[in-house]
Amino acid sequence: MIRFKNVSKLYPPNVVGLDCVSLHVQPGEFVSIVGKSGTGKSTLAKLLFAEERPTRGVIEIGGWDITHIHDRDIPLLRRQIGVVFQDFKLLQKKTVYENVAFALQVAGVFPRRIREVVPQVLDIVNLGNKLARYPKQLSGGEQQRVAIARALVHSPKMLIADEPTGNLDTLNSREIMDLLKKINEFGTTIVLVTHDREMVNRLRRRVITLEDGKIISDVEEGRYKL
Amino acid sequence: MFVSSYRVTKFALQNFWRNFWLSLITLSMLLLTLFTINLLLVLNVVTDRAIALVEDRVELSVYFYDSTQETTLSSAVAYLRGLSQVRDVEIISADEAYQQFIQRHTDDAQIMASLQELGENPFGPTLVIKADQVGDFEMIIDALDNPQFRDSIREKDFSDYQSIVERIQSITDRIQVFVIILALVFLFIACLIVFNTVRIGIFIHRDEIAIMRLVGANNWFIKAPFLLEMVLVSFIAVGITIAMIYPALILIEPQVDVYFGSQSAGLFEYFTQNGLLIFGGEFLALVIITFVSTGMAMKKYLKV
Numbered sequence: 357m358i359r360f361k362n363v364s365k366l367y368p369p370n371v372v373g374l375d376c377v378s379l380h381v382q383p384g385e386f387v388s389i390v391g392k393s394g395t396g397k398s399t400l401a402k403l404l405f406a407e408e409r410p411t412r413g414v415i416e417i418g419g420w421d422i423t424h425i426h427d428r429d430i431p432l433l434r435r436q437i438g439v440v441f442q443d444f445k446l447l448q449k450k451t452v453y454e455n456v457a458f459a460l461q462v463a464g465v466f467p468r469r470i471r472e473v474v475p476q477v478l479d480i481v482n483l484g485n486k487l488a489r490y491p492k493q494l495s496g497g498e499q500q501r502v503a504i505a506r507a508l509v510h511s512p513k514m515l516i517a518d519e520p521t522g523n524l525d526t527l528n529s530r531e532i533m534d535l536l537k538k539i540n541e542f543g544t545t546i547v548l549v550t551h552d553r554e555m556v557n558r559l560r561r562r563v564i565t566l567e568d569g570k571i572i573s574d575v576e577e578g579r580y581k582l
Numbered sequence: 583m584f585v586s587s588y589r590v591t592k593f594a595l596q597n598f599w600r601n602f603w604l605s606l607i608t609l610s611m612l613l614l615t616l617f618t619i620n621l622l623l624v625l626n627v628v629t630d631r632a633i634a635l636v637e638d639r640v641e642l643s644v645y646f647y648d649s650t651q652e653t654t655l656s657s658a659v660a661y662l663r664g665l666s667q668v669r670d671v672e673i674i675s676a677d678e679a680y681q682q683f684i685q686r687h688t689d690d691a692q693i694m695a696s697l698q699e700l701g702e703n704p705f706g707p708t709l710v711i712k713a714d715q716v717g718d719f720e721m722i723i724d725a726l727d728n729p730q731f732r733d734s735i736r737e738k739d740f741s742d743y744q745s746i747v748e749r750i751q752s753i754t755d756r757i758q759v760f761v762i763i764l765a766l767v768f769l770f771i772a773c774l775i776v777f778n779t780v781r782i783g784i785f786i787h788r789d790e791i792a793i794m795r796l797v798g799a800n801n802w803f804i805k806a807p808f809l810l811e812m813v814l815v816s817f818i819a820v821g822i823t824i825a826m827i828y829p830a831l832i833l834i835e836p837q838v839d840v841y842f843g844s845q846s847a848g849l850f851e852y853f854t855q856n857g858l859l860i861f862g863g864e865f866l867a868l869v870i871i872t873f874v875s876t877g878m879a880m881k882k883y884l885k886v
């Protein structure tokens with residue numbers, strides 16, 4: 357599903373984001389990328405959805421070499437990858453339904469299809485009864501679930517969650533993690549970027565640890581060691 | 583494609599209404615630009631008409647001695663009509679000249695008394711020559727120095743309309759330069775305002791744009807609403823101009839016509855006959871200008 361071959365990312369003048377990282381993620385895996393702040397976790401996530409380009413190395417997603425992806429192909433890539441952020445990135449003037457539908461509207465999906473899919477996805481994240489609410493009328497956990505619903509609405513093969521529980525309390529964080537596990541059980545590959553020790557330890561899935569832009573450990577059913 | 587176009591149009595209209603006051607400023611500036619450009623056109627039409635009218639009235643009167651033979655006169659007429667610069671030659675016989683003189687001075691007792699004292703028609707035949715262009719008269723006057731009839735010519739009377747034409751031209755040229763500069767200034771300000779409208783639009787919609795990019799909207803879908811919004815503003819500007827200019831022409835044309843005597847300045851007619859070309863051209867020009875300004879603003883501020 358994901359293949360990094362000796363990937364490095366350097367920022368001018370001489371800041372190392374990633375240093376010769378190689379990894380392979382199988383389809384359907386749930387991988388946590390952990391590490392201290394500034395170790396390159398978010399850089400790795402950004403490389404996955406082509407927000408950043410690598411300085412060296414090769415990146416493949418589902419057999420597609422995106423190392424030098426052309427600007428016009430980025431939207432195609434992003435429709436196959438769901439992305440969730442710590443700050444939710446919801447449109448405050450749109451309702452829950454509209455926020456999720458927006459992802460389909462910009463992709464040119466027909467209105468009838470949008471009317472079918474959006475309630476289904478919102479049911480998956482247990483927000484089927486809050487379609488008409490605005491983000492500010494929801495809790496942090498609910499807002500993150502809207503963001504996850506929006507990420508899922510294209511039926512992506514992979515979901516990248518960059519610190520999805522960073523703004524949430526323990527209870528809401530657990531709910532989000534349970535939801536991600538549920539999504540993973542449906543076959544979606546999950547890449548979780550986090551420094552939330554408790555969540556990683558509860559998951560008991562593959563853990564890749566980064567330090568100074570390098571992979572220092574890659575363990576199946578790992579734990580947060582740092 | 584149809585669904586995407588519909589949504590792009592919807593987003594463009596939303597941008598317009600959500601930034602209504604900004605859109606209004608842009609619209610006002612485009613209107614001012616169009617106003618000055620159309621003022622320039624009106625000025626051109628009036629000037630051309632005025633010059634044509636003056637040129638039409640320019641004529642050269644050639645007075646022959648009353649003893650001039652009919653054959654000499656005929657050969658002079660034939661010779662002049664053969665010149666390519668001559669538009670028309672009118673013959674006024676000695677009797678017609680006499681009658682015209684009496685009509686003109688019928689209230690002047692002194693002149694009438696002098697005429698009676700002479701006892702006979704003192705006038706000879708006259709040729710009234712009209713040229714295609716005012717500048718041609720110099721050549722026609724030279725041509726009259728023909729040995730066949732030059733000795734029969736008593737006098738040549740050519741009012742110097744050339745200087746009048748030149749004065750009209752000079753004044754209108756200066757006004758035109760002023761209006762062109764004004765139009766260019768307005769155009770420049772319009773470009774800046776369009777640039778800033780788009781810039782502010784991008785700033786206002788930055789969250790929406792970021793999310794669009796995140797969920798896989800293509801560049802066209804993100805950029806098109808900004809371009810379409812400016813096309814819409816241009817379209818409204820041209821529409822308002824059309825809606826204002828024709829009633830304005832109906833109102834001002836009678837005032838302008840006063841200076842053209844019985845004739846019309848032809849302003850309304852000109853704008854009716856060339857409406858499609860004028861306003862189509864103005865719309866196209868605005869679209870190009872707004873596209874360039876919008877493109878520059880997007881290139882600078884919209885990273886997609």
